[in-house]
Amino acid sequence: MTSQYNHVETIHYSTAAIRGTRLTDQTYDSVATPIYQTSTFAVPNCESGAMRFSGEQPGYYYSRMGNPTLTALEERLALLEGGEAAVVTGSGMGAIAATVWTFCKPGSHLIADCTLYGGTYELLTEGAKEFGVDVEFIDLSVPNNLNHALRENTAMVYMETPANPTLKITDLWEIARRAHEYCPEILVAVDNTIATPYLQRPLFLGCDIVLHSLTKYLNGHGDVIAGAAIGSSSLMEQIRRRGLKTMTGAVLGPFEAYLVMRGLQTFPLRMEQHCSTAELVSHLLASHPAVEKVYYPGLPEHSGHELAQKQMRRFGGMVSFEVKGGRSAGAKLLNSLKFCLLAVSLGDAETLIEHPASMSHSPYSDQELEEAGIPAGLVRLSVGLEDPQDILEDLQQGLDKLLEDGQSGR
Numbered sequence: 001m002t003s004q005y006n007h008v009e010t011i012h013y014s015t016a017a018i019r020g021t022r023l024t025d026q027t028y029d030s031v032a033t034p035i036y037q038t039s040t041f042a043v044p045n046c047e048s049g050a051m052r053f054s055g056e057q058p059g060y061y062y063s064r065m066g067n068p069t070l071t072a073l074e075e076r077l078a079l080l081e082g083g084e085a086a087v088v089t090g091s092g093m094g095a096i097a098a099t100v101w102t103f104c105k106p107g108s109h110l111i112a113d114c115t116l117y118g119g120t121y122e123l124l125t126e127g128a129k130e131f132g133v134d135v136e137f138i139d140l141s142v143p144n145n146l147n148h149a150l151r152e153n154t155a156m157v158y159m160e161t162p163a164n165p166t167l168k169i170t171d172l173w174e175i176a177r178r179a180h181e182y183c184p185e186i187l188v189a190v191d192n193t194i195a196t197p198y199l200q201r202p203l204f205l206g207c208d209i210v211l212h213s214l215t216k217y218l219n220g221h222g223d224v225i226a227g228a229a230i231g232s233s234s235l236m237e238q239i240r241r242r243g244l245k246t247m248t249g250a251v252l253g254p255f256e257a258y259l260v261m262r263g264l265q266t267f268p269l270r271m272e273q274h275c276s277t278a279e280l281v282s283h284l285l286a287s288h289p290a291v292e293k294v295y296y297p298g299l300p301e302h303s304g305h306e307l308a309q310k311q312m313r314r315f316g317g318m319v320s321f322e323v324k325g326g327r328s329a330g331a332k333l334l335n336s337l338k339f340c341l342l343a344v345s346l347g348d349a350e351t352l353i354e355h356p357a358s359m360s361h362s363p364y365s366d367q368e369l370e371e372a373g374i375p376a377g378l379v380r381l382s383v384g385l386e387d388p389q390d391i392l393e394d395l396q397q398g399l400d401k402l403l404e405d406g407q408s409g410r
């Protein structure tokens with residue numbers, strides 16, 4: 001099937017995002033990706049049908065197992081992450097669940113970082129754990145913790161960096177090296193949703209599988225739910241055949257794949273702007289007297305700053321912070337903002353702000369939040385692509401108001 005895909009030899013990342021791989025339309029040579037809005041494909045004869053099902057012969061036969069529009073997106077994502085292959089799915093959770101159900105069985109040991117996206121945390125605790133996977137949460141930002149946790153039956157090490165929502169940084173190279181030194185078969189999986197492959201490429205740092213919620217920066221327009229796994233051809237084939245086809249059925253629709261392809265064309269450009277504005281926002285927050293603490297890896301006082309400088313190109317578009325007065329003051333701030341939209345999700349053109357403890361991370365109990373280092377009053381901001389001045393002014397007025405209300409004792 002790859003013969004249909006025309007690879008442009010280039011090292012320039014923004015060119016790769018736009019033209020790196022292309023599904024050539026044999027009939028009209030359409031420049032935009034054609035949408036193959038079909039569930040099934042006619043096969044030339046019974047023998048050929050059997051061989052496509054078994055994988056002996058290339059060719060499409062049913063869109064849950066493959067579709068040309070989906071393949072176009074998979075090839076592009078593999079190129080952008082530096083992997084051999086990719087599998088796209090109907091959501092980020094679809095990709096994560098398909099990966100866990102492919103490689104973890106009852107009795108397998110899975111080591112996960114304690115700070116994770118709420119849905120992933122729920123999958124690992126209420127899904128995998130209940131089905132007999134031995135899930136252990138530790139703080140992987142301290143690599144020594146991994147050495148104490150590794151066991152003979154460890155199948156996977158799983159993490160996010162920067163982690164959602166505290167933007168904690170974990171040393172990917174160090175974690176992958178230690179896990180593989182213990183046993184080369186252990187799969188090191190990284191959710192790269194927040195960094196994106198423009199800022200960080202875990203496969204080049206020794207990790208085995210990269211996971212994405214394409215819903216976020218890669219699509220970037222807030223109009224699609226989609227996910228992906230990227231890695232070696234062999235691992236991706238296993239995820240496709242077991243995790244996607246059988247265990248989850250979390251297939252992506254061709255139209256959604258087309259939209260993500262379209263979003264990818266401006267992805268490097270968008271990331272530069274997200275990073276620039278987030279840096280400005282982090283400075284405003286860090287200098288405002290109503291703010292208790294800012295969590296942004298670009299700030300020198302962030303505990304992962306040096307490491308982020310080493311493993312990321314820039315520091316990303318997410319900024320988390322705590323205001324003085326904790327949870328209730330945080331809620332007051334969110335309710336007083338006029339420009340930032342009070343909404344979960346991230347990586348959209350619109351600036352989105354939310355309260356993890358009651359929204360994106362509500363699967364965590366209060367005690368679990370504390371163990372994961374997620375303050376109950378934490379506010380998570382996804383800095384959008386609007387004029388930076390509009391974002392800064394809104395935050396400024398909201399924080400000033402908090403200060404005034406505090407002083408008047410309200």
Ligand SMILES: *Cc1c(COP(=O)(O)O)cnc(C)c1O
Nearest residue numbers: 091092093117164193213215226
């Ligand atoms: C949103 C998100 C997910 C889940 O992705 P969906 O597309 O919503 O299923 C997983 N990981 C991270 C870090 C996320 O931000």
